[in-house]
Amino acid sequence: MNNRVRVLKDIFWILSFSGLVAALLRMLFGLGATTNLTDGIPWGLWKVFNMIAGVALSTSGFTVGFLVYVLRLDRFKPYLKPAILIAFLGYGCSCLALLFDIGLPYRFWHPIFMWNINSFLFEVFWCVLLYFTVTAIELAPLIFEGLKAQKLVKFFHGIAFVVVIIGISLSSLHHSSLGSLFLVSPQRLYPLWYSPRLPLLFILSAMGGGIMLLVMVRIIWAKFYNPEPVFGPVSRQETTMIHDSRGLVCAVSSRKEPGFEMPDISRLALIGTGILLIYLLLKITDLVALGTWRELLSGQSESWLYGIELTFGLLLPLVLMLNPRTRNKPVPVGVAAGLAAFGMVFNRLNVGIFGYFRDAEVVYFPSLTEWALGLGVIAAAGLVFLGLAEYLPVFDDKPANAYLRKIKIKSTSTSHQVWNVVLADSLHRVSLLAVFVIPISFILMYPPYRGSEAALIKPSLGVDLQRSILEIDGDRRGYTTTFNHADHQRRLGDTGSCARCHHICVPKDKSTPCFRCHQYMHDSTNIFNHEEHKLFVARDEKLNGWHPENYACEKCHSVGTPRTKNSARDCLECHRENMFLVGEPTKEMKLMYASSFCLAMHENCLACHRQEAVKPEYAHLGECSTCHKTLQRKDREKIVTAEVM
Amino acid sequence: MELWIDFARGPLFALTFLIMLLGLARLIIIQIYSIVARKGRRLINAPWKKIFREALSWVIPVRHLIPGTKIFSIVSFSCHIGLILVPLFLANHIVLWEDLFDINLPQLSSSVADYLTLFTIVCLFILFGFRVFSIRLRSMSRKSDYVILIVVLLPFITGYMAVHPKMNPFSWNVVMLLHLLSAALLFILIPFTKLAHIVLFFFDRISAIHWQLRPGAGDQVAESLYGKEAKV
Numbered sequence: 001m002n003n004r005v006r007v008l009k010d011i012f013w014i015l016s017f018s019g020l021v022a023a024l025l026r027m028l029f030g031l032g033a034t035t036n037l038t039d040g041i042p043w044g045l046w047k048v049f050n051m052i053a054g055v056a057l058s059t060s061g062f063t064v065g066f067l068v069y070v071l072r073l074d075r076f077k078p079y080l081k082p083a084i085l086i087a088f089l090g091y092g093c094s095c096l097a098l099l100f101d102i103g104l105p106y107r108f109w110h111p112i113f114m115w116n117i118n119s120f121l122f123e124v125f126w127c128v129l130l131y132f133t134v135t136a137i138e139l140a141p142l143i144f145e146g147l148k149a150q151k152l153v154k155f156f157h158g159i160a161f162v163v164v165i166i167g168i169s170l171s172s173l174h175h176s177s178l179g180s181l182f183l184v185s186p187q188r189l190y191p192l193w194y195s196p197r198l199p200l201l202f203i204l205s206a207m208g209g210g211i212m213l214l215v216m217v218r219i220i221w222a223k224f225y226n227p228e229p230v231f232g233p234v235s236r237q238e239t240t241m242i243h244d245s246r247g248l249v250c251a252v253s254s255r256k257e258p259g260f261e262m263p264d265i266s267r268l269a270l271i272g273t274g275i276l277l278i279y280l281l282l283k284i285t286d287l288v289a290l291g292t293w294r295e296l297l298s299g300q301s302e303s304w305l306y307g308i309e310l311t312f313g314l315l316l317p318l319v320l321m322l323n324p325r326t327r328n329k330p331v332p333v334g335v336a337a338g339l340a341a342f343g344m345v346f347n348r349l350n351v352g353i354f355g356y357f358r359d360a361e362v363v364y365f366p367s368l369t370e371w372a373l374g375l376g377v378i379a380a381a382g383l384v385f386l387g388l389a390e391y392l393p394v395f396d397d398k399p400a401n402a403y404l405r406k407i408k409i410k411s412t413s414t415s416h417q418v419w420n421v422v423l424a425d426s427l428h429r430v431s432l433l434a435v436f437v438i439p440i441s442f443i444l445m446y447p448p449y450r451g452s453e454a455a456l457i458k459p460s461l462g463v464d465l466q467r468s469i470l471e472i473d474g475d476r477r478g479y480t481t482t483f484n485h486a487d488h489q490r491r492l493g494d495t496g497s498c499a500r501c502h503h504i505c506v507p508k509d510k511s512t513p514c515f516r517c518h519q520y521m522h523d524s525t526n527i528f529n530h531e532e533h534k535l536f537v538a539r540d541e542k543l544n545g546w547h548p549e550n551y552a553c554e555k556c557h558s559v560g561t562p563r564t565k566n567s568a569r570d571c572l573e574c575h576r577e578n579m580f581l582v583g584e585p586t587k588e589m590k591l592m593y594a595s596s597f598c599l600a601m602h603e604n605c606l607a608c609h610r611q612e613a614v615k616p617e618y619a620h621l622g623e624c625s626t627c628h629k630t631l632q633r634k635d636r637e638k639i640v641t642a643e644v645m
Numbered sequence: 646m647e648l649w650i651d652f653a654r655g656p657l658f659a660l661t662f663l664i665m666l667l668g669l670a671r672l673i674i675i676q677i678y679s680i681v682a683r684k685g686r687r688l689i690n691a692p693w694k695k696i697f698r699e700a701l702s703w704v705i706p707v708r709h710l711i712p713g714t715k716i717f718s719i720v721s722f723s724c725h726i727g728l729i730l731v732p733l734f735l736a737n738h739i740v741l742w743e744d745l746f747d748i749n750l751p752q753l754s755s756s757v758a759d760y761l762t763l764f765t766i767v768c769l770f771i772l773f774g775f776r777v778f779s780i781r782l783r784s785m786s787r788k789s790d791y792v793i794l795i796v797v798l799l800p801f802i803t804g805y806m807a808v809h810p811k812m813n814p815f816s817w818n819v820v821m822l823l824h825l826l827s828a829a830l831l832f833i834l835i836p837f838t839k840l841a842h843i844v845l846f847f848f849d850r851i852s853a854i855h856w857q858l859r860p861g862a863g864d865q866v867a868e869s870l871y872g873k874e875a876k877v
Contacts, residue, residue, distance in 0.1 A: 427674075427675060427678060428675065431671040431674065431675065432671070434667060434671070435664060435667040435668045435671050435836070436664065438663065438667060439659070439660045439661075439663035439664045439667065440660065442659065442660075442663060443656045443659050443660045446656075446659070449655060449656050449659075530647060531646070531647050531818075534817075545811070546814050546815075547810075547813075547814075547815070547816045547817070549816070549817065550810035550811060550813055550816065550817050551810070551811060553810055553817070560755050561736065562736045562737040562739070562740045563737070564740050
């Protein structure tokens, strides 16, 4: 087997296995624990990169279908099969990624029966669903040809024309609707990308980008499997033997003329370039017409992003393609195609994610789980693509297996030899990858091991000398709660009432603030210091030996049982006096863990508030707004500036 | 130090244990696949009853003792009792299984576990001694055989010291961390060394399947050994 193909497959397998683990963890732990999505940026990598950009990249299925079946350009017929395969796999992995992105994945079928005809997403759902079916039908002849079911092949060939027409109309519907999704938030999306003509821009760039991706895949495929039709034949006279520094003999060959298929490829790329040119003109007209071009010069991070998208994703490929010197050579065309596809994906990321940063006031970077699943789905699609194309005649008349040759071992390095020769059997090799990749990606992504990323809870903002009013904003998010300490103290019975809320203190302290133990907003904290307890007990009991703390275990843990927190003595046996515990401790009260700040505050306050809210005169105590009076930060600023003026 | 122990007990344990489980599963799959792929239909006619009876006889291999290495074999076999029972059923480990997989295993009483551990350690030392001093066994041993014996020995020694902190010249934390790290090393080595006989044992012992020869196989062997003219 070709060595380069094997390395590519190894990478794909690694990504797919980590994606598998990510999918599992997302299903077990939910979106909140596994992704970095927030209320500000609720559409992340999976939605924008996998779904919106992924669907847009697989437009080649309908554009090439249009060229061949409607315009009757028979020279593009060889590109129909790979285009349909790309479309099928692209839509497949978009749907798969979306399945993990929606909150309740098992309800994905709801839009089929519960219609919301006012929603763009409803239309997108139906079009994607139908078009996925259409690509499957379009792909069927290829599969049945491989299975040698000639009758079915004939049947599917017969209905191909109708199916392609349906596919074209469905595609032109939903690619524009994907752009319409962003029309609903003109205030939120950064003005550089917002335009009333987003639907048109989306469908044009998707068509151009899709064709360019097909061109790129064709050229890379040729590089990997069968270079001759694209890169040109190797002329015998030009082959020279060179001895390199390691004493190995290398054959250096030169290809002067591009292959016989290159003119067609470059024509296809030119069609894509034409569409992109219209897209570029429309985009610039839009900038001028809406007057948003000023933002481009403002030097904000957004203008840089827009600049990158425009130069590398549009202008550079256009220059490469329109220059007659480069547009017939495989490498520049491949680079141009790759850049154009990248530019289209980058545009979707800009519109879907980066454009919202300024409004949401948060910066979103996908978590490892999101990367793993997002790339893993694509890698799995790549594996299916390579697998199908190796056994079925996708690109040429014969399957690519025919071009694969056995690796000749030249290297003397042992590890290289082991990897290529001993593990040549794909079962041995892939399973060995799985054995290492799955555990490593598991512990890297397992939410409890990711550690508490939340910052420590901080003391209340405003505390005056009498501790009369506390302004509490534990995680400094800008949402404060005002707590009238003096008022509560007075109402609950002055001195001696402290114990009603301060239920436990750090040893030798009399009023430990809440945040000392309840250290995280949504996570519990371990408040028991095992290390120090061992040392203190050994010191207090005056134990001897090489390591006195080795003798301390039995002071707390009962002998002969496993030393866990269950076999330990209650903390209060020693600490009854100096921790000022109130009330009788419950049996679970091992004083190991303090609950999360959020939970602790709610439990502590609400117990009383709920009791009191029963009385008609204190009915308001049961409402959230009694404590959470604070408005959003932004509105606060407005109010403050209004007062100043 | 507590942080290191927590790390070794949490992520590192999960990592190495998963590698071990998946690695062993991989070996089972490859074994089954290769048997099915190579033997195919002939598996149906294999004398399964005989094969299984043969394989079961290896569970208590009294019949298979070879004169000359009898003591070695007996020690090695009895060493396995502790090797299997203590890691699985020690009270401290049962808590671990309960936390991780939510399964309740029966418990070895602590005195039995202590004696078994000491017995296993002694057995392992004897095996090591055999491999060093007996000429016959020394010539059969590779470097990895000595290394693996030491790696298996480490968790038992450190574990015993951790359970009896008073007999322990080092701090409990250090011993515990060593115990966890050596166990992690053992987990990783299991599927990739001869320790894989944890699962491959069953496949080795049904080797009768592998030796079902094709008709005319003898002639082929003879031909490849002695040239074309040779006949069986």
